[in-house]
Amino acid sequence: MKKERRLFGKGLMTLMILFFYLPIIFMIVFSFNESKSLTNFTGFSLKWYTHMLESNDMVSSLYTTFSVAIIATIVSTIIGTITAIGLSKSRKVVREIVTQVNDLPLMNPEIVTAIGLMLLFITFQIEKGYITMLLAHIAFCIPYVMLSVMPKIKSLDPNLADAAMDLGATPWQALTKVMVPQIMPGIISGALIAFTMSFDDFIISYFVTGRGVKNLSIMVYTMSKRVNPSINAISTLVVVLITIVLLIVNVLPMIRNSKKEKAEKQPVQKSRRKGSLLALLLVVVVAGASFFGLQHMQNGAGKFKGQTLHVYNWGEYTGQEVIPMFEKQTGAKVVMENFESNEQMYIKVANGDSYDVIVPSDYMIERLISEDLLQKLDKSKLNCMDLLSDGVKGLPYDPNNDYSVPYKGDIYLYDSERDSFMMALKALGYSMNTKNENELQEAYEWLVQCVETMEPEIVTDEIIDNMA
Structure with a gap:
């Protein structure tokens, strides 16, 4: 009976492992597929990795994802740890109030937090972009760090710091050399949770960003209706980087520990873990920044060099080569943001986000005009009107084409x-x-x-x- 239970347990564990890891293996395999098919492997190719590196959107989103996650992790870990230590020395009433406030973001639906942060930035007229995304990530990561650190602090002797100072340590030495080493497992756990939450976040990031700044989650979401196989390539790259981090953090210390006494090796292990992890993450950020900079240096030298065109478009309306070709021809930089519905687009525009070009549907154009959210076109600069059929001009929502121009294409x-x-x-x-x-x-x-x-x-x- 026991043997049957063990076999059943092993079989169940095997199925769980397959359930979790087969999709990742499937994604990695099809990142090397020659065709766009996600079901039929037609041959080995690195073309999607080439497309990924040539795509300014993908490289910049990868850089944004890692840089925001790393900075948010470091800042939130420091703030969360100091706050948790301070609360341990505070009065009970203060400690309970702060604890309740800290638990609120954890219990609150993420969409409510996202809208609240967006309204906060709008109220104080803070331009949304990289900084607002970073501030939002720091804000929602701090509670997770405190949640991990506070149980470790509670397990300490409350007189530990006082005893250290009685023996001649300064308050700073008592904090850094006595208390922090004791709660280090909680700090590391909090930092890892913060990094994971920041790296994985979509909802909050989407509502607090702007000016074309987006992380991997936002980029994948805008392509959800028509998945670009390059997504497989960039996802594979992320999996490889995480695997390398895990190997450095876990395997190397195990090899070193086998050579010496565990008691002598443990402090070195912790410092090397942190040093290796930090070094690898810095390499990722530098590499991402290098790719990001390389893409920008490749812009052309046309008469619009130095200018930026902000476009708000549907997530599947722009081919891969359109923006690079436009930038090369004009010298201008294109910042493309995507939406999946007219209502989604309206929320951002109505709340103060501005763009040079947007591509809404007819009924939404009429609404934006009525609410004075569109600027009139300078028709002296339009040379396309004579090329368009009369049937698509002067439509009821914009009778004189004062605000909108239909785009011409194939049938x-x-x-x-x-x-x-x-x-x-x-x-x-x-x-x-x-x-x-x-x-x-x-x-x-x-x-x-x-x-x-x-x-x-x-x-x-x-x-x-x-x-x-």
Whole structure:
């Protein structure tokens, strides 16, 4: 019976390990796939790693993710540790009040914290970007550090610091050489939790950032409808970096400990753990900064050099080569932010975020105009109006095209009889559920005319890739 239980336990553990690690292995394998397919491996290739390094968005988001996580971890660990030690020497009433305040962000829904921080920055007219993201991450990491450190402090003898000072230590020495070493496991645990929370955060980061600053979570979210295989490459890179950190933190000290007495080796082990971890993280930041700088140095030297174009667009509307080609041709830098719905875009614009170009839908353009959130176009600088069909100009939401210009592109028809006939019947003013043979014949002729006169691309689900 016991043997059967052990076998069942091992089998269950094996299934759990497979459940957690198979998706990671799958992602790593398909990061080397030659095609865009996420289900069919067509051949080995490093093309997606090349695309990743050539993508300013991906490299800068990787740099932002690591730099914010590292700085937020260091600052929140210092503040959280000092606060926890201070509370241990405070009156009970003060300690209980601060503890309740510290627990509130942990219990609060993350979306509420995100909106609260966003409104705070808006109220004090702080321009959202890297600094606001960093401040927000520090704020929500501090409670986790305190939560990890305070139990360790409670387990200490309350007279420990006084005893150290009675023996001749200064208050600073009592803190750094007596108390901190005793609570170091709690500090390290708090720092690791803070780093993980910061690295993984999306909701708070999304609401407090701006001016094109985004971390990996935001970048992946904006591409959620059409996953770029380069995401597999950058995710694999992150997995490799984390694996290296784990090896340095765990394996090397174990090898060293096998050579000497554990009692003699333990202090060195801790210092080397921290030193190795810090050194590796600094290497990551420097590498990210180097890539980030390299991308910016590759901008062209056109007549708009030094200028920045801020664009707010749908997450799947821009091909990989569009922005690099535009920057090379004009010399300007493009800061692209993405949204997944008109309402999502409206929240940011209505709360003071400004952009040079936004791409909303018709009803949202009308709302933005009515709320005076759009600036009128300087038509003397537009040379595209004569190239557009009259059918897409002067639409009801902007009759004079004072605020908006439709964009011109190729024509696509969806390769589905049902959808195409519904479109044709709607265009002709008939019911999409009609059974009238004459109306169906007229719709058929309408579709034939479309194909013969406009030469559209007839596609299925690959329409988005074709458009890009």
